[in-house]
Amino acid sequence: MTQVIRTSAELREKVATWKRSGMLVGVVPTMGALHDGHLSLVREARKQSDRVIVTIFVNPMQFNNKDDLEKYPRDEDHDLALLEAEGVDVLFAPGVHEVYPDGFATVVAVSGVSEPLEGAFRPGHFEGVATVVMKLFGMTQAGRAFFGEKDWQQVQVVKRMVEDLNVPIRIIPCPTIREEDGLAMSSRNVRLSPEHRALAPRLHAEMQAAAAAIRAGAPVTATLEAAKAAIGAAGFGAWDYLDLRSAEGLRPITELSEPARILAAVHLGDVRLIDNIAV
Amino acid sequence: MTQVIRTSAELREKVATWKRSGMLVGVVPTMGALHDGHLSLVREARKQSDRVIVTIFVNPMQFNNKDDLEKYPRDEDHDLALLEAEGVDVLFAPGVHEVYPDGFATVVAVSGVSEPLEGAFRPGHFEGVATVVMKLFGMTQAGRAFFGEKDWQQVQVVKRMVEDLNVPIRIIPCPTIREEDGLAMSSRNVRLSPEHRALAPRLHAEMQAAAAAIRAGAPVTATLEAAKAAIGAAGFGAWDYLDLRSAEGLRPITELSEPARILAAVHLGDVRLIDNIAV
Numbered sequence: 001m002t003q004v005i006r007t008s009a010e011l012r013e014k015v016a017t018w019k020r021s022g023m024l025v026g027v028v029p030t031m032g033a034l035h036d037g038h039l040s041l042v043r044e045a046r047k048q049s050d051r052v053i054v055t056i057f058v059n060p061m062q063f064n065n066k067d068d069l070e071k072y073p074r075d076e077d078h079d080l081a082l083l084e085a086e087g088v089d090v091l092f093a094p095g096v097h098e099v100y101p102d103g104f105a106t107v108v109a110v111s112g113v114s115e116p117l118e119g120a121f122r123p124g125h126f127e128g129v130a131t132v133v134m135k136l137f138g139m140t141q142a143g144r145a146f147f148g149e150k151d152w153q154q155v156q157v158v159k160r161m162v163e164d165l166n167v168p169i170r171i172i173p174c175p176t177i178r179e180e181d182g183l184a185m186s187s188r189n190v191r192l193s194p195e196h197r198a199l200a201p202r203l204h205a206e207m208q209a210a211a212a213a214i215r216a217g218a219p220v221t222a223t224l225e226a227a228k229a230a231i232g233a234a235g236f237g238a239w240d241y242l243d244l245r246s247a248e249g250l251r252p253i254t255e256l257s258e259p260a261r262i263l264a265a266v267h268l269g270d271v272r273l274i275d276n277i278a279v
Numbered sequence: 280m281t282q283v284i285r286t287s288a289e290l291r292e293k294v295a296t297w298k299r300s301g302m303l304v305g306v307v308p309t310m311g312a313l314h315d316g317h318l319s320l321v322r323e324a325r326k327q328s329d330r331v332i333v334t335i336f337v338n339p340m341q342f343n344n345k346d347d348l349e350k351y352p353r354d355e356d357h358d359l360a361l362l363e364a365e366g367v368d369v370l371f372a373p374g375v376h377e378v379y380p381d382g383f384a385t386v387v388a389v390s391g392v393s394e395p396l397e398g399a400f401r402p403g404h405f406e407g408v409a410t411v412v413m414k415l416f417g418m419t420q421a422g423r424a425f426f427g428e429k430d431w432q433q434v435q436v437v438k439r440m441v442e443d444l445n446v447p448i449r450i451i452p453c454p455t456i457r458e459e460d461g462l463a464m465s466s467r468n469v470r471l472s473p474e475h476r477a478l479a480p481r482l483h484a485e486m487q488a489a490a491a492a493i494r495a496g497a498p499v500t501a502t503l504e505a506a507k508a509a510i511g512a513a514g515f516g517a518w519d520y521l522d523l524r525s526a527e528g529l530r531p532i533t534e535l536s537e538p539a540r541i542l543a544a545v546h547l548g549d550v551r552l553i554d555n556i557a558v
Contacts, residue, residue: 008445022299105391106409106443112384130385131444138445164385165410166287166417 002084004091008139011053011092015141023050027142029133032056032093033073033187034082037177041146042086044174053140054083056093061100062128068272073187092140099135108134110164113250114157117263118274121240126157133158137169145169150176150184152263152276156250176275178204184275196269202234204275207242207262211279214262220244220254224262237267244279281363283370287418290332290371294420302329306421308412311335311372312352312466313361316456320425321365323453332419333362335372340379341407347551352466371419378414387413389443392529393436396542397553400519405436412437416448424448429455429463431542431555435529455554457483463554475548481513483554486521486541490558493541499523499533503541516546523558 005011018025026049028041038054045052056079063069076093083091107127114126137145147155155173162171177185182204183197192200210227214220228242245252247259256279263276284290297304305328307320317333324331335358342348355372362370386406393405416424426434434452441450456464461483462476471479489506493499507521524531526538535558542555 012447020301103391103439104443106387106389106440108385108387108444110385112382135443135445138447141447160382161385164383164414165387166414168291168417168420 002080002088002091004080004093006092006094007098008094011090011139012141014090015053018051019141024144025049025140025142026052026144026146027136027140028052028054028146029136030054030056031058031072031187032079033075033190034079035177035185035187035189037148037150037185039082039086040177041148041174042083042088044172045144045146046087048144048146048172049142051089052087053090053092053142054088055136055140056091057099057132057136059099059128059132060096061131062125064122064124071191073190092136099132107131108161108165110157110161113153113160113248116250116252117241117243117245118153118265121265126154129154130157130161134161134165134167137162137167142169144172146172146174148176149173149276150186150274152261153250156248182208184273186273188271188273191271193269196271199235200268200273202231203236203264203266203273204277206231207264207275207277210242211262211277214244214256214279231266237269240265240267240272242266247278281359281367281370283359283372285371285373286377287373290369290418291420293369294332297330298420303423304328304419304421305331305423305425306415306419307331307333307425308415309333309335310337310351310466311358312354312469313358314456314464314466314468316427316429316464318361318365319456320427320453321362321367323451324423324425325366327423327425327451328421330368331366332369332371332421333367334415334419335370336378336411336415338378338407338411339375340410341404343401343403350470352469371415378411386410387440387444389436389439392432392439392527395529395531396520396522396524397432397544400544405433408433409436409440413440413444413446416441416446421448423451425451425453427455428452428555429465429553431540432529435527461487463552465552467550467552470550472548475550478514479547479552482510482515482543482545482552483556485510486543486554486556489521490541490556493523493535493558510545516548519544519546519551521545526557 026045028045030038058072108130109127110130119126159171181201183201206227210223213223224242242264247261260279261276265274305324307324309317337351387409388406389409438450460480462480485506489502492502503521521543526540539558540555544553
């Protein structure tokens with residue numbers, strides 16, 4: 001039976017009873033509209049923790065686009081049923097005023113790794129992420145937190161913050177879960193039209209082809225430009241970026257001298273898809 | 280026997296053994312050069328906690344003035360002897376590189392209450408305070424933290440941060456400790472010349488007189504201006520501020536409709552004195 005908790009005071013009491021018994025708490029922070037990607041995080045959390053909290057909070061502070069915030073899919077009843085089936089102990093689903101009460105005035109900002117890519121195209125996004133994640137860590141007092149590599153840059157920002165602020169929690173990144181055709185699972189995918197849904201996997205296919213070419217020694221810039229052109233010709237909209245970056249610091253690189261990833265953000269209809277893969 | 284610890288890894292191990300026994304940890308964050316004001320915090324921490332950590336770290340990030348940072352008094356051997364005598368369990372005294380390793384990139388910023396007074400005259404000061412305090416809370420995993428009301432605005436900033444980020448710690452403000460002549464104890468007092476040391480208590484005396492006058496119904500602005508003039512005539516240097524403010528939000532007020540304090544910062548030779556009292 002998954003207990004639904006809506007206030008941090010009630011959550012703190014619950015967690016205190018667990019902590020007194022020496023239990024390790026795992027948390028999976030989400031914005032709801034759960035799919036198999038989230039559930040893979042939940043399963044990992046169950047393996048690595050004595051008690052599991054899943055948080056659902058569509059965090060206004062991390063949305064730079066009001067329309068995206070309003071259209072973000074929400075279905076708590078369905079989410080709760082999925083979490084029940086996974087044996088989650090607590091669904092923590094606070095309201096906006098519980099998270100940001102009147103007088104709220106604190107921001108956590110991570111420079112460097114948060115600045116390129118999503119940071120450049122979504123001003124303020126990672127401040128919103130860092131701040132709410134810090135709050136959720138404080139509210140849940142979890143010892144482990146599980147994040148999907150689909151949001152690769154977010155994982156790097158959270159890891160940097162945890163290290164810099166000496167937060168007593170371990171960040172566990174978990175692999176991106178994909179549809180059979182290769183499309184990275186995302187809550188926003190339900191907003192794709194049938195035509196665009198059919199086209200969407202092409203992004204991952206071209207990224208894989210580019211990664212293989214770069215690994216085989218093809219020149220980085222030309223290979224990425226060709227992939228962009230191919231995806232554009234297939235019917236995608238504007239690119240935000242398609243970059244080769246160092247895996248941890250997300251520095252731009254033009255040769256494979258360290259672990260690297262291709263990261264992409266591209267528009268398809270009024271949905272913005274992001275993805276990333278190891279090279 | 281007070282154990283001196285210099286790395287957060289070693290501190291974390293120590294704290295973990297305490298936590299496993301269900302002990303409540305109290306922390307007193309300081310910049311060293313300990314005086315009776317600090318020791319009053321330590322005694323309160325001993326009363327309210329099972330184990331006490333005193334931290335000594337002269338935090339470069341909160342000094343807006345390089346000269347002030349260099350001249351800040353340091354005497355760890357003497358500090359350690361004082362803490363031994365108080366029965367402190369751990370002195371945590373990390374080096375600068377331990378607190379801010381290469382690649383450090385995270386800042387905690389509190390708006391509002393941090394902006395006037397010290398915030399206006401010491402740009403970046405409270406970001407430095409909030410960030411290092413957040414780090415020390417993470418490193419010590421303390422359940423209670425003890426701060427002196429001498430730094431009244433700092434207490435308000437830390438309380439705001441703890442509430443906003445849901446940090447699982449209780450902030451315990453402790454009263455300012457004064458010399459017999461009324462001068463608020465401060466590590467910077469040792470830098471006063473004998474003449475200025477003799478003059479310094481006049482600040483507190485005039486603040487008390489102004490508070491009494493305001494309580495008795497005297498007009499706020501004229502009373503504070505008169506106090507400023509009197510202190511100036513006595514031989515003090517430039518004023519940064521002498522204000523009546525709401526006690527919690529530090530909003531400027533001109534009548535006593537809520538708990539209020541007079542807060543002051545004034546230069547005396549090359550030392551900057553701050554003080555505050557209830558009205």
